[in-house]
Structures are given as C-alpha cells and as structure tokens.
Amino acid sequence: MPHELDVRGLPPPEPFESIMRSLSSLPAATVLQVHIHREPFPLYEVLRDNGYAWQTTPLEDGSYSIRISLRT
Amino acid sequence: MKTVSLNTEQAPPISVPLRFFAVAPLFLLLSGLVLLSGTDNPFSDPRTPALLAATHCITLGFMAIIMVGAMQQILPVVIGSPMPASGLTAWISFLSLISGALLLPAGFVLGQPSLLKLAWPLLLLAFLTFIGASLTSLLRAPARNPTRSALLLSILALAGAVVLGVLLARGYASGTALFDARKLATAHILLMLGGWVMLLIVGVSYQVVPMFQLTPDYPKWLTATLAPAIFGALLLNVLALFYQPESSWLSVVAADLFCVLAGSFAMTTLDLQSKRRRRVADATLGFFRLGMTALFSAALLAIAMPMLPAIEHYEMLVAVIFLLGFAMSVMHGMLYKIVPFLIWFHLFRGSVKTGVPNMKEIIPEPWMWRHLWLHRCTLLAALLAPWWGAAAWLVALGLLLQGVLLGYALLTAISVYRRTLVRLERNSNPDT
Numbered sequence: 001m002p003h004e005l006d007v008r009g010l011p012p013p014e015p016f017e018s019i020m021r022s023l024s025s026l027p028a029a030t031v032l033q034v035h036i037h038r039e040p041f042p043l044y045e046v047l048r049d050n051g052y053a054w055q056t057t058p059l060e061d062g063s064y065s066i067r068i069s070l071r072t
Numbered sequence: 073m074k075t076v077s078l079n080t081e082q083a084p085p086i087s088v089p090l091r092f093f094a095v096a097p098l099f100l101l102l103s104g105l106v107l108l109s110g111t112d113n114p115f116s117d118p119r120t121p122a123l124l125a126a127t128h129c130i131t132l133g134f135m136a137i138i139m140v141g142a143m144q145q146i147l148p149v150v151i152g153s154p155m156p157a158s159g160l161t162a163w164i165s166f167l168s169l170i171s172g173a174l175l176l177p178a179g180f181v182l183g184q185p186s187l188l189k190l191a192w193p194l195l196l197l198a199f200l201t202f203i204g205a206s207l208t209s210l211l212r213a214p215a216r217n218p219t220r221s222a223l224l225l226s227i228l229a230l231a232g233a234v235v236l237g238v239l240l241a242r243g244y245a246s247g248t249a250l251f252d253a254r255k256l257a258t259a260h261i262l263l264m265l266g267g268w269v270m271l272l273i274v275g276v277s278y279q280v281v282p283m284f285q286l287t288p289d290y291p292k293w294l295t296a297t298l299a300p301a302i303f304g305a306l307l308l309n310v311l312a313l314f315y316q317p318e319s320s321w322l323s324v325v326a327a328d329l330f331c332v333l334a335g336s337f338a339m340t341t342l343d344l345q346s347k348r349r350r351r352v353a354d355a356t357l358g359f360f361r362l363g364m365t366a367l368f369s370a371a372l373l374a375i376a377m378p379m380l381p382a383i384e385h386y387e388m389l390v391a392v393i394f395l396l397g398f399a400m401s402v403m404h405g406m407l408y409k410i411v412p413f414l415i416w417f418h419l420f421r422g423s424v425k426t427g428v429p430n431m432k433e434i435i436p437e438p439w440m441w442r443h444l445w446l447h448r449c450t451l452l453a454a455l456l457a458p459w460w461g462a463a464a465w466l467v468a469l470g471l472l473l474q475g476v477l478l479g480y481a482l483l484t485a486i487s488v489y490r491r492t493l494v495r496l497e498r499n500s501n502p503d504t
Contacts, residue, residue, distance in 0.1 A: 009349040011286055013416055013431060037349065038283070042417075 002031035008063055009037060016043055023052065023068065034066040083149050086418040088162045090486060092141020093411060095170060097479035099133025102174075104472030106181050113461035115454075118388060125177035126471075130395065131264065132195070133173040138403055139272055140165055140202050143223075145414070147206065150279055151220050153213035155205040165205075168198035176241065188245035192238050199234045203227055222275025222299035229267020229306065236260035252314070259310050261391075266330060267306050269399050271299055274337055276406070284409050285357055287344040294340060298333065305330040328375055335371035338364040338398075355440035359405030362448065366397025385458035392454045404447060404478070408440050411482060415489045419496065427495055434488050435481045443477045446470060 005022050007015035015036055022032055039056065047054050053071045058064055103126040107114055110122030117123070144162050148154035155161050172195035179187030210224045237260050243250040250256060282289045308326040315322060341364045345357065370393040377386055412434035419428045450470025456463040 009286060011350060012284060012413060013420070016420075037286070 002033040002067065004033045004035070006035045007037075008035055015040060016046075019043060019068070020046070023050075028070055030069075032068040034068065035063060036066065037063050039064050040066075084144055084154070084158055084162070086414055086489070088158070089141045089145045089414065090411070090482075091162075091166060092137050092144070093407060094479075094482050094486060096134050096137045096141075097475045097477075097482065099129045099137070099173060099475070100471050100478065101475030102133065102177070103127075103129035104468045104470070104475065106177060107464060107468035107471065109181060110464075113457065113464045115388060115392075115457040115464050115467075116385070116461075118391070121180045121183060125181035127395070128173070128177045128180065130400070130471075132169070132176060135269065135399060135403060137169060137173065138407065139269070140169060140198075142276070142406070142410070143202070143206060143272075145410075146223070146276065147209045147213075150215075151210065151213040151217075151223070152215050153209045155209045157205070161201055161205040165198045165202040168194045168201070172198055179245070185245045185247060188241055192241040192245065195241075196234065196238050199230065203231050203234070218295035218299065219275045219278050222271050222278070225299050225303040226268050226271035226275060229263045229271060229303065232310075233260055233263035233268055236263065255313050259313055262306060262309055262313075265394060265399070266309070266334075267303065270334065271302060273399070273402050274299055274302070277337075277341060277402075280406060280409070281341060281344060281360070284413075285345060285354075285360070286349040288347055290340060290344065294336075298337060302330065302333050302337075305333055324378060331371040331374045335368050335375075338368035338371065342368070355437060355444045356405045356409040358441075358444045359401045359408065359447070362444075362451075363398045363401035363405065366393050366401060366451075370394045370398060388458045389455065392451075392457075396451050396454050401447065401451075404443065407478070408435060408443075408481070411435065411485050415485055419489065419492050427492065427499065429488060429492060434485050436484075439477065439481050439484075443474065443481070446474055446477060450474060 003022065003026055005018060007018050010018070015034075019032070019034055019040075026032060039058075044054065047068060051071050052068050054069075055067045056064055057066075106122055106126040106129055110120060112120070114120045114122040114126065144155060144158065148158075172191045175187045175191035176195065179185065179191055206223075206227045210220060210227065213220055236256050239250065240253065240256055240260060243253060278290055278295055281287055305326060309323075309330060312322040312326045342361065345361060345364075348357075370390050373386075373390050373393065377390070380386075412431045415434050416428065416431045447470075450467055453463040453466035453470060457467050
C-alpha cells in the first residue's frame, strides 16, 4: 500500500521539502505516491542522485501523480 | 504553456547573481541623493541634469544590474543554455557596468564631460560582453519556448538602445549637437524601456507568475504572439519617429498598438493572479500586482493622451508610472521571491539536511511589507512631483530609504546563507 502525499497548491519550495522529508522518514520499502499541481523537474534530478526511481502520470485536471520508490 | 524544466545542474554559483543583486540597492540610494542635489524641482523638466542622473542611477545602476545578474541565472536554468565563459562574462559585465553606472550619472549631475567620456566606453564594454554572451546562449539553446523568444527580442532591443545611448553620451561628452538628438533620445528610451525592460519582464513572468504565485499558465495564444507583437510595435514606433515627412497617424497607430499590447499583458497577469490557488497575502505578490496595475494605467493614460486637452507634464506622469510603478515594482517583487529561493536551493542541494532555514526565514516577511508600503508612498509622491516641488523631496527620501531597506534585506539573506553553510559543513565534518 503506497504512502500518499498531496502537495497541490503549496508554493515552492514546500512541495519539494515535503516530498524529501517523507522519503527520508518512511521505511525504505515504502512506495510514495505524490499528487502535485505541476511537474516538479528539479525533483527528478535529486531523486536520481539519491537512488530513487519514479513514474509520472499526468492527470486530466492538469495535475500529476508521481510514484516514487527506491531503485532496486 | 507548460513551465519549462528548471535545469539546476547548469546553474552558476550562487555568488554570480547575488553579486549583482547586492550592489543594486546602492544605486537606489544614490538616485535619492542625486535628486536631493537639484536646486529646482527636477521633475519639472525631463532634461534637468538631476533628473537625467537619477533616472540613469535607476535604469542603469538598479535595473540593468539586476537584469544582467538575473540573466546569468535565467539562461542556464530556464533556457538550459549557460553563457559562454560564464565566469569571465559575469566579472567583465559586473565591473564595467558598475563603473559606467557610477560615472554616467556623475557626469550628468556634475556637468563634467570628462566623466561621460570615461563612462560610455565602459558601458559599451559591459553591454557588448553581455549581449554577445546572451545571444550565443540563446541561439544555441535546446529549449524553443516563448520565454526564449521574449528574451531574444529583449536582447535585440537592448542592442539597439545601447547604440543610441552611446551616440547620445558621446554627443554630450564632446559637446557637439547631434542631428535629431531629441528623436535619438526618444528612440533610446523606447527601446530600453519598451523593449529590453518590458520584454524581459514578459518572458520571465511566463515562468515566475504560474510557478511562484500558483496561478494558471498564461494562455498559449498569448505567449506565442505577445513578445513578437510588442517588438514589431516598437519597431513601428521607431520608424514613425524618423519617418519623413512626419506622419502623425503612423505615430498614433504605433503608440496605441504598443499600449494595447502592454495593457493586455498587464490585464492578463492580473486576471491570472486573481485565480491563484492559494489566497494568502504575500508582499512579493503585492509588488507584482502594483506593477501590473501601474502598467495598465500607463498604457491607458498614453492612449488617452491625444484625446485630452494638453496637460502640462502629462508625458512625465506616464514615464513615472511606467518606470517606478511598473518596472521597479516588478523587480522588487521578483528579487524578494527569487533571492530566498536561490539561497534555499543552494543550501538544500538536493538532500534533506537539518538546519536549512525555511524560505520565509531568509528575508523576514515584515521587511518586505515595510518596503512595499514605502514603495507605494514613493510612487504616490512621484505622481505629484511634476506639479508640486515638495513631493520631489519625498521621492528622493523614499528612494534613499528603499535603497537602505532593500540593501539590508539582501545583506541579511546573504549572511543567513553564509552562516548556514558554515554550520552545515561543520555538521557534515564534525572532526574538522
């Protein structure tokens, strides 16, 4: 069951901070499902550098769903 | 339009933009001092040495330094294409721009042609370096988006404005009367403010407004057409200015076209801001909304000008609203948003660390609100100054205090950055 995090409507850099804080506090095997209003390009660079894999799905309302997990 | 990727890997060291931003408030302070040095009301005539000097303190010393510094960050991060020899480019443009921006107003206010003779080659060096590096970066950029187009046109307008500015400064320095000096000066102002300043703000707003103010994106049709249309309208204005025999209908059509486009940008931005997702009071948004309201008012007043009976100082009023109301307000708003974000991002550097301050702690919000109120009062005084001499003193005092306030805020931010960096390094290497 993924851990869900909704950061829609938060100004920069709060979505970025919340996502990184969740990733560092959750158990390693947990998948984080993020709901965000804009595609967070700077986040991808950081996820890659920290060993995470992600999958981004654009939603019909213009927001995005991002599934983040540790790279195996 | 989708906001493009922020390519943070190519960002220059934070010292590059901060170096430019940190000296800019000094020129606001100087502009206030220069206005105080005038004997008569400097706002009564646009050619008074004190007003000419104060205007160049603001446009060259404050605005150009901020814009040149911001471009060092925007080009690699938003367009994905760093400037060639970025370190050298930054130092050459920084040192020559500051020196030129100090000497030119000094030459005007002291009536010393020798200072102007020193100033124009320095400014030419600063802008040639900056324009050459920016054009190289923009032309080889992988991104093809409306921000890139707007920035490219903004740099082309700057190139034209610099050529005219150098001609005018050389004319002043040598004391020789230039052919059509008044028209050259008008074309210089048009390209500098209507082109370089306006188009840069338009291009950067496409990114900054939706991202930081949480508004919907600008409509695609607008971002695809607005900057080229503004640039076309500017060229038409310059053509009408030098057209022989002088054609009043062409001038009116060209001026109205530019004003309609500028007003549309202001209205669209205000409309987007009214639809923002998070309705929390924010001083940076206050600066931005004041700027857009001023741009819309300036456009409306300029369109109405030919229809109204001749009013003394009407053109001065429109210029004050554009320069202090629009351009300066937006730049304050962007600085107060972008400087804390840059500092936070460079401290965070992509991993969770304890002790990185919240973005709101980098420049305290109450300082920004105080500055916004001070700026509003300065603008109000500037609107009255062409007719009421005492208000000119208030404008001078307002600019002086704004320089102090902004300088203090930016130095506070830099000191937070340095202190936090030392602490983080100490925490990561506890043995050292």
